[in-house]
Amino acid sequence: MKATRHRAFQPRTTARTPLQTIALARDICLELEDHSCVTKSAVALFGNKLSSDPSAQAARLAEQFIGQNALLFQLLEVSIQRDYDGKDLLLHIESGSAIGAVPLVSPLTAKPDFGLVIQPRFQWAGIGPMLSEMGWLITPTRLRLPLMKRSERRVPPWVLSLMVLARLKALLDRLERRFEFTTEVRSSPKGNVDWTQYATRQMPQGNFLSVPCTFPDLRDDRKLKSAIRFTLEKQRTSLEAQQGHGAFILRLTAYAESLLRKVDTVPSRRPETRDTASWLRRPMRAESFVEGLQAIDWTVEDRGLAGLSDLEGIPWKMPMEQFFEAWVETVMLCVARQIGGNLKSGRKRETVSPISWEPPYLGSQRSLIPDVVLEIDDTTYIVDAKYKRHFEELQQSPWHEQNTNLQESHRADLLQVLAYANLSNTENVVCCLVYPCSEETWASLTKRDRLFHQAEIQSRGRHVRVWLTAVPMGASADTVAGPICAKIRVSQA
Numbered sequence: 001m002k003a004t005r006h007r008a009f010q011p012r013t014t015a016r017t018p019l020q021t022i023a024l025a026r027d028i029c030l031e032l033e034d035h036s037c038v039t040k041s042a043v044a045l046f047g048n049k050l051s052s053d054p055s056a057q058a059a060r061l062a063e064q065f066i067g068q069n070a071l072l073f074q075l076l077e078v079s080i081q082r083d084y085d086g087k088d089l090l091l092h093i094e095s096g097s098a099i100g101a102v103p104l105v106s107p108l109t110a111k112p113d114f115g116l117v118i119q120p121r122f123q124w125a126g127i128g129p130m131l132s133e134m135g136w137l138i139t140p141t142r143l144r145l146p147l148m149k150r151s152e153r154r155v156p157p158w159v160l161s162l163m164v165l166a167r168l169k170a171l172l173d174r175l176e177r178r179f180e181f182t183t184e185v186r187s188s189p190k191g192n193v194d195w196t197q198y199a200t201r202q203m204p205q206g207n208f209l210s211v212p213c214t215f216p217d218l219r220d221d222r223k224l225k226s227a228i229r230f231t232l233e234k235q236r237t238s239l240e241a242q243q244g245h246g247a248f249i250l251r252l253t254a255y256a257e258s259l260l261r262k263v264d265t266v267p268s269r270r271p272e273t274r275d276t277a278s279w280l281r282r283p284m285r286a287e288s289f290v291e292g293l294q295a296i297d298w299t300v301e302d303r304g305l306a307g308l309s310d311l312e313g314i315p316w317k318m319p320m321e322q323f324f325e326a327w328v329e330t331v332m333l334c335v336a337r338q339i340g341g342n343l344k345s346g347r348k349r350e351t352v353s354p355i356s357w358e359p360p361y362l363g364s365q366r367s368l369i370p371d372v373v374l375e376i377d378d379t380t381y382i383v384d385a386k387y388k389r390h391f392e393e394l395q396q397s398p399w400h401e402q403n404t405n406l407q408e409s410h411r412a413d414l415l416q417v418l419a420y421a422n423l424s425n426t427e428n429v430v431c432c433l434v435y436p437c438s439e440e441t442w443a444s445l446t447k448r449d450r451l452f453h454q455a456e457i458q459s460r461g462r463h464v465r466v467w468l469t470a471v472p473m474g475a476s477a478d479t480v481a482g483p484i485c486a487k488i489r490v491s492q493a
Helices: 042-046 054-068 070-075 124-133 157-173 195-205 222-240 248-263 273-280 287-301 320-339 390-396 404-423 439-447 477-492
Strands: 029-033 037-041 079-084 089-094 098-104 114-119 177-186 211-220 316-319 342-345 372-376 379-385 428-437 453-459 462-472
Touching (some): 042 054, 054 070, 054 079, 054 089, 098 320, 124 157, 124 248, 124 320, 157 287, 222 248, 222 287, 273 287, 316 320, 320 342, 320 372, 320 379, 320 462, 379 404, 379 477, 390 428, 390 439, 390 462, 404 428, 404 462, 439 462, 462 477
Parallel strands (some): 029 114
Antiparallel strands (some): 098 114, 098 316, 177 211, 342 372
16 A cells, blocks of 8 residues: 655745734834824834735724723823824824823733833923922822833932832831730730749749740731831932932932831841732721832832833823922922911812802812912912913914914913902902923023013902913922012012
């Protein structure tokens, strides 16, 4: 019999093959600054050059990509508009006032293989000193999302240290005390007495008042405090190596040392995996407790904030609107210290004015909350901070040349701050809109005496003035407060 010969069939790879496999695109990370817009080609991001119609394929994948990540885009205040120019599908990506980094689900793998990074348009070198002067009121927030495959090397390590220290402080403030079995030699019996040891060791030496006892004692969790001390020492070492970022690092290092003094009674100990697991199994654990354990884990595992490098990173977010409001509050606090007056803060809920609806369940907005209110004699200064580009754009071209979106947004800002004028009982009211700018722009405006734009409104015997101004990102609060104090003194004269 002839041996049967098996023919090896090779897969056909002719150009007429109707089905083409989708080659995985390169690792995609969308990057832009806050309040900016970038345009990306959907074909370059998702298309397959071997496809007979790459634009159609890219359009389907782009629609799937936007739908799968809609909530993540919303989290970082990012909007995406699609536009077809006849050859390619273009994605117009526009950011808002939030910065941070989140993983994005890939339409090719259905896994969080892509990423989105929003950088501050005012660099970290200026934001660091501002955070220090604000007393660390605002810190980046860790998002409960899968780890990104990237960690941002351009985000300085002190930013993560700030997050860790803030969480450890909250953990130490709420650290619960627990009963632990303690063995020690006492002058009187307590709990379980080791009579054998007392009879064989203490009595023969004449130590009749040295009684070895074991008893439950209400103490702090020494093992957890040891882990906290290990974390704080590692963060302090990291901060000491970052002195080149600025003098504010010294204040952050002092902050870490102040926390270390709270745990200096226990030895430093690197926590093990089973330790964290046992701590997480405790009943009635507060959110600050869980977040503190996460901060310890980040430090032990040497994780960084997510961004654009090759290491796994922690998804995070920082709302720059709240950051800028806190900065303006800090500046106005310096103003109040220099010229006097009563300062109220919206962050502390000191400026809340409730709105009463009838019937109550049909109402919309429940209150008006100006950011800062400064009362000096018979004048009330109502300050509203807006983290937008409006002031710089208004310097570049006149009002009638601005686009419709900017005009509508600025008009809404103006109407909002004018609504706050009705909350004051004084005869004179100054409504001030404050926008951010660079130090160079601020210095130039101050030198040319164009830092304040003002208007006046006469209404039923009241004198209402409107100021538009800008404060720089990066200068010291006392320096920024100088021109504002001078303007207030002139208005009071």
